[in-house]
Amino acid sequence: MQDIEKHLLHRDVQDALELIGGRWRGAIMTSLCGSPKRFSELKEDLKPITSRVLTKELRYLEQNKLINVERSTAAANSVLYTHSEHGSSCGPIILQLRDWAIKHREIMLEYLKE
Amino acid sequence: MQDIEKHLLHRDVQDALELIGGRWRGAIMTSLCGSPKRFSELKEDLKPITSRVLTKELRYLEQNKLINVERSTAAANSVLYTHSEHGSSCGPIILQLRDWAIKHREIMLEYLKE
DNA sequence: TATTTTGGTATCCTCAAAGATACTAACCCG
């Protein structure tokens, strides 16, 4: 492996972690794994997130094509958030992150016992 | 899937993203995927990271058992950072994150063309 | 012995992410 490639490698990882990192983005994508949701459902699921932050993060994810936003023209006050095709492709990674976090917790508990 | 389980699901993901999220943690773990490294090698690889931040993040990763720190008793001014057993188990996930980020970049370029 | 390298500390500062709180236009339901 060349130096340049190594360098690019962690730059890519940084990019990925900016997309789904931070306090809420990963959680939002996770919440949408189960099923499409409306704003209020997301807010409930991610409590104690605030409207302001949820709006901002949803706009970010929309701009980065990770979610689709169906602002139904007919019944106006209803907006559906769903994974985009590419957004749903991070589902498996998220599941692995979850499993890894659970394993991590167990390992930390082991150390605390000793 | 029950509501409670859904709730736990994204909490776990948030935990994982705290462990390897932020500006540098994922990159450090990535850099250590290739081979064990010394402080100065990490600093070079992760340029423009500062000593202060690198130290802080390494201590965090050490406390969370994701890396081992070999402070060689014999030759004192030499410290080796390596993945712990559990730390190395996030290697595959990191590779997938990298692939996913690369794919994301391509997709965004597609949209810009149109 | 002098100099450089290594692996850090010590302070101070900035800025952006996130929270608290209040408010609102449009709709929908009875």
Next chain:
DNA sequence: CGGGTTAGTATCTTTGAGGATACCAAAATA
């Protein structure tokens, strides 16, 4: 018509991650 719900905005404030800069003791090296 009136009250509640939906999907947000508008301000203001806080917090802490991360950066800039300077400094340092111990060890290696020349």
